[in-house]
Amino acid sequence: xxxxxxxxxxxxxxxxxxxxxxxxxxxxxxxxxxxxxxxxxxxxxxxxxxxxxxxxxxxxxxxxxxxxxxxxxxxxxxxxxxxxxxxxxxxxxxxxxxxxxxxxxxxxxxxxxxxxxxxxxxxxxxxxxxxxxxxxxxxxxxxxxxxxxxxxxxxxxxxxxxxxxxxxxxxxxxxxxxxxxxxxxxxxxxxxxxxxxxxxxxxxxxxxxxxxxxxxxxxxxxxxxxxxxxxxxxxxxxxxxxxxxxxxxxxxxxxxxxxxxxxxxxxxxxxxxxxxxxxxxxxxxxxxxxxxxxxxxxxx
Numbered sequence: 001x002x003x004x005x006x007x008x009x010x011x012x013x014x015x016x017x018x019x020x021x022x023x024x025x026x027x028x029x030x031x032x033x034x035x036x037x038x039x040x041x042x043x044x045x046x047x048x049x050x051x052x053x054x055x056x057x058x059x060x061x062x063x064x065x066x067x068x069x070x071x072x073x074x075x076x077x078x079x080x081x082x083x084x085x086x087x088x089x090x091x092x093x094x095x096x097x098x099x100x101x102x103x104x105x106x107x108x109x110x111x112x113x114x115x116x117x118x119x120x121x122x123x124x125x126x127x128x129x130x131x132x133x134x135x136x137x138x139x140x141x142x143x144x145x146x147x148x149x150x151x152x153x154x155x156x157x158x159x160x161x162x163x164x165x166x167x168x169x170x171x172x173x174x175x176x177x178x179x180x181x182x183x184x185x186x187x188x189x190x191x192x193x194x195x196x197x198x199x200x201x202x203x204x205x206x207x208x209x210x211x212x213x214x215x216x217x218x219x220x221x222x223x224x225x226x227x228x229x230x231x232x233x234x235x236x237x238x239x240x241x242x243x244x245x246x247x248x249x250x251x252x253x254x255x256x257x258x259x260x261x262x263x264x265x266x267x268x269x270x271x272x273x274x275x276x277x278x279x280x281x282x283x284x285x286x287x288x289x290x291x292x293x294x295x296x297x298x299x300x
Contacts (some may be wrong), residue, residue: 001226003255006149008264012271015148016057019271019278023061026281034281035064036094036120036273037086041079041105042072046235047098053270054096061274064091072102079105080113087115093284094120094277096141099170108169117284120276123170131177137283138276143174145268146210146231153229153257155208157182163206165189165199165219165245171212171233184208194218211245221250230258233265 026033038054040047051067058065070079086092095118101107116124122140130136150157162184166172172188179186187206193199203209203223211219212233224230224246234245244261252258259265 001254001256003230003252003258004153005252006152006231006257006259006264008145008149008259008267011148011152012267015268015271015275016061019274020061022278023063027062030285032091032093033062033064034093034277035066035091036096036277037066037068037092039068039070039083039086039095039097041070041074041098041101043069045237050098050266050270053267054273057270057274058277061278063274063277074105076105076109079110083110083113087113087118092118093281094118096121096273097123111169118280120273120280122174122276128169128174131174134181137279139178140170140174141269141272141276142171142212142233142265143178144272144275145265146171146175146233147178148268148272149231149259149265150208150229155229155257157184157208160184160207161205162186162208162210163189163202164210164212165193165203166210166212166233168212172210175210175212179208209246213245215245216243217245217247219246219251221247221253224251224254226254227256228254230255231265232259232261235261235266 023034036058038051040051055065086095095114097110099107101110111123112125114124116126119127120138122138127136127138131139162179164172164175167188167190176186176188187202189199189202193202200223203219204225206225206228208229210231214234214236216236216238230246230251232244232246236243242262
């Protein structure tokens with residue numbers, strides 16, 4: 001068996017195509033357009049690449065875009081003050097903060113400061129809480145991208161053994177909720193699983209495997225269950241090239257579907273960020289047909 005490659009670029013293009021039609025329709029209905037502010041703290045090659053992809057996607061859709069680069073040494077009170085200013089800015093309808101943040105900053109506290117009406121990264125506690133009940137219209141971009149890729153396989157997820165390697169607030173935890181909503185039997189693995197020597201045992205059971213750790217080739221191809229769907233979220237710079245968290249060359253021989261790195265999850269994350277930006281705009285103007293200041297619209 002050789003796995004079918006899940007082409008993230010093609011899936012992203014389909015998502016963006018539908019959004020373009022929707023954004024074009026806003027022009028005749030509202031006096032303004034969606035506007036995304038992307039915040040980058042410190043300089044990281046991966047963040048620069050992601051920002052360029054965001055800018056290109058936004059331009060293609062007719063969404064306003066600005067990249068705000070802040071120094072890595074910025075102190076938390078100053079970053080919070082800046083975010084609160086952006087929350088009040090009526091032009092800005094979406095805010096995304098690029099992670100990871102420098103170690104001196106408390107990422108959880110920063111996430112909670114972003115106005116949930118403008119949080120297009122889907123990381124505000126309000127959005128995470130709504131996801132537990134299946135109510136959220138804006139989820140974390142990466143978790144939504146993962147579900148887009150899984151949906152592209154056409155697989156029936158009901159009762160499948162799903163294993164997630166990585167339990168972050170941005171990926172592992174929200175993906176587990178989305179898979180539970182689809183009635184997967186879901187296991188989350190993390191550093192303690194690995195330290196106990198149990199990681200390969202869990203991975204071997206997975207009919208659906210999602211790996212999001214950030215360690216190149218952590219999951220060996222020999223661990224992959226024959227016929228498994230493998231979603232590799234890892235993006236690791238190794239010898240000048242990008243490698244995933246899964247040993248791709250071996251895994252592709254036994255999986256039924258697998259995402260490449262690069263070209264798998266990444267492009268779809270950008271597309272789901274744009275979709276969240278459009279959704280946030282719709283939520284803000286939905287109670288305000290005249291297009292007045294979105295900061296005055298009551299939150300969910």
